[in-house]
Amino acid sequence: MSQSSRILVALSGGVDSAVAALLLKQQGYDVSAAYMRTWMNEEGSDILADCPWEEDIRQAKAVAAHLGIDFEVVNLIQDYRERVVQYLVDGYRQGITPNPDIMCNREMKFGVFRDYARRNGFSAVATGHYCRRVENPDGSCDLLAGLDPNKDQSYFLALVRQEQLRDALFPIGELLKPRVRKIALENQLPNAARKDSQGICFLGKVNINDFLRYYIPDRPGKIVRAGTGEILGEHRGLHHFTLGQRQGIGVPSNTDNEHFVVVSKDFDTNHLVIAFDHHDSPGLWGQSFTLERLSWVNQPVDEQRTLQARARYRDPPVEINFQPVENGRAKINFCDPQRALAVGQVCALYDGSTLLGGGFYS
Numbered sequence: 001m002s003q004s005s006r007i008l009v010a011l012s013g014g015v016d017s018a019v020a021a022l023l024l025k026q027q028g029y030d031v032s033a034a035y036m037r038t039w040m041n042e043e044g045s046d047i048l049a050d051c052p053w054e055e056d057i058r059q060a061k062a063v064a065a066h067l068g069i070d071f072e073v074v075n076l077i078q079d080y081r082e083r084v085v086q087y088l089v090d091g092y093r094q095g096i097t098p099n100p101d102i103m104c105n106r107e108m109k110f111g112v113f114r115d116y117a118r119r120n121g122f123s124a125v126a127t128g129h130y131c132r133r134v135e136n137p138d139g140s141c142d143l144l145a146g147l148d149p150n151k152d153q154s155y156f157l158a159l160v161r162q163e164q165l166r167d168a169l170f171p172i173g174e175l176l177k178p179r180v181r182k183i184a185l186e187n188q189l190p191n192a193a194r195k196d197s198q199g200i201c202f203l204g205k206v207n208i209n210d211f212l213r214y215y216i217p218d219r220p221g222k223i224v225r226a227g228t229g230e231i232l233g234e235h236r237g238l239h240h241f242t243l244g245q246r247q248g249i250g251v252p253s254n255t256d257n258e259h260f261v262v263v264s265k266d267f268d269t270n271h272l273v274i275a276f277d278h279h280d281s282p283g284l285w286g287q288s289f290t291l292e293r294l295s296w297v298n299q300p301v302d303e304q305r306t307l308q309a310r311a312r313y314r315d316p317p318v319e320i321n322f323q324p325v326e327n328g329r330a331k332i333n334f335c336d337p338q339r340a341l342a343v344g345q346v347c348a349l350y351d352g353s354t355l356l357g358g359g360f361y362s
């Protein structure tokens, strides 16, 4: 990318994307910024009571003014509803556990937002994600984990594809978070002291139970004990629960140091099946899984190999045996049993620090 390239920075109002914009500007790029508006305030007024999107826009605008770059708010409400909210509602209706953050990256930030940037003459989109993009001699790109192990966000980019990566920039991926904060302070960015958790109104910031109540009617059923079938209580709908969940079941264990946990959801009987949280609780732990709808950042892995996998965002990468099977699926085997990997969640696949892609547990 030449220094005169026009770059559109996705500016959320948070520190990371503000520093990303600053660094690009210092590097001499022609930088503009845009905030993605994804929620309708009227539709979401109940569930977004605490969502600071107006404050986010104010902060993003102040950062752009401070840097002397153009700023706009891009309205992507309709696309968000079609591509993320619908995916989420459909997923919960089917009883799976969808992953909105991963979908947001592929469908919104590097999907419709990238299309918007291209239509408007920008050569690349930049974000404040902690991950690194490298260009290979053959012209393809790879995506590497961010250098800050505490902040690495490559997991959330597991479903991003090659063409989306070609014109993406991650200016802070080589930095550690404390350094990013320091740069923000040294350059007197107006949001330098803003807390990390502030940000966008994507679903990660919205209470999921409020969201579900709004979109999916309750469908009460029985809570039963695994193995015995003993009825222990009532639930409001299987979509409110996920494998491995302990909070909010509403059935006391009445036993010291024992907790009930969701071990399965029976859609035929509408039963929520629970057991004590033990290593041998049926259905809770597993070592072999099938991944479906595999997506690759660069070259697909089409033969059996040892890879590393992040079973979920906060899990450290661990070794797996990866065996492709037909129709974009693969069998994976972990060295050790994994707890509560729910259908619909994403497993990210790595070769060392290179993100290869990902797939959904099926």
Ligand SMILES: Nc1ncnc2c1ncn2[C@@H]1O[C@H](COP(=O)(O)OP(=O)(O)OP(=O)(O)O)[C@@H](O)[C@H]1O
Pocket: 009, 010, 011, 012, 013, 014, 015, 016, 017, 018, 034, 035, 036, 037, 109, 126, 127, 128, 129, 196, 198, 199, 200, 201
């Ligand atoms: N509403 C939004 N408008 C524009 N860009 C956004 C928006 N939400 C997120 N982004 C972009 O996606 C990146 C990652 O989003 P995430 O929600 O993980 O925020 P973050 O890591 O806390 O970053 P930040 O500090 O920039 O908010 C952001 O750095 C920003 O570039």
